[in-house]
Amino acid sequence: MDGVASRVSASAIYESLKEMILSFEIYPGSRITESDLAAFFGVSRTPVREALQRLAQEGQVSIRTKQGCFVRQISISELAQFYRVRTAIECLSLEIAARSMAKEALWALAREWDPAHCSGAATDLSLMVQKEESFHMTLARGGGNQALATYLNDINERIRVIRRLDFTAGFRIERTYEEHHRIVCLLLEGDLAAAKTLMTDHILQSEKFARSVTLEQLARTENGAARSAMR
CATH class of the missing domain: 1.20.120.530 (GntR ligand-binding domain-like)
Incomplete structure (x- = not known):
């Protein structure tokens, strides 16, 4: 993926990540981190964290303490x-x-x-x-x-x-x-x-x-x- 220069909101990050997950641009089981995503979207970790929490509530990702965030596997x-x-x-x-x-x-x-x-x-x-x-x-x-x-x-x-x-x-x-x-x-x-x-x-x-x-x-x-x- 290429970086995104402009700042975006937590809602926009959520929509972008969800689309990437659903389109398999981010593959099932992949590990993603707040820091990597913050750098990619050109934002602080706070809106990224909010977006990931929302995705976690929907079951699209799982957040594991001290391990990171993982896109859900297809079972x-x-x-x-x-x-x-x-x-x-x-x-x-x-x-x-x-x-x-x-x-x-x-x-x-x-x-x-x-x-x-x-x-x-x-x-x-x-x-x-x-x-x-x-x-x-x-x-x-x-x-x-x-x-x-x-x-x-x-x-x-x-x-x-x-x-x-x-x-x-x-x-x-x-x-x-x-x-x-x-x-x-x-x-x-x-x-x-x-x-x-x-x-x-x-x-x-x-x-x-x-x-x-x-x-x-x-x-x-x-x-x-x-x-x-x-x-």
Whole structure:
């Protein structure tokens, strides 16, 4: 990484570090220090410390006394647990949305995810991840259960570090559009059971794909082909 000459706030440091972690610019398991980050951002250690504490609260890093700060490792077993919880939350959100979400909102969501609109979606993977998360959050909020949306957002924070890998293949983007569109159409048709089945399969396939790519990425790291930008 090249240094940043201008001074930035703790919030800006937090956003920059989070983006670097989620994009694998800082690799899982990497050790980062307040002093290195302070030099990189051209600030004192205080705003860096604040940013790291916020990331620690989200589970993106772990702060170890007298050892430094470490970007969280990707655990395949932990990943599977998060996806199991996500599946349960997503299916519950469909149940509530089927009862309470306005038809107009569902129609708007169906139009947004019409497969005809997927061309060019791969030009910005970060935007695609945000759009995909927004789909699920819209359904979760659509039924009016804020607690459900809060829990889903927490799960998203935990798995976002590898979700981006799901869209590195163009066919995954096309399939996501098709499946999202079909899920909403099934809700509009009143077929909740089929919508839940498709949602479950959609999440399981996403987990399987992301997990396989993650293992490949980790293998490359162990072979020395991918190194942390902070070292």
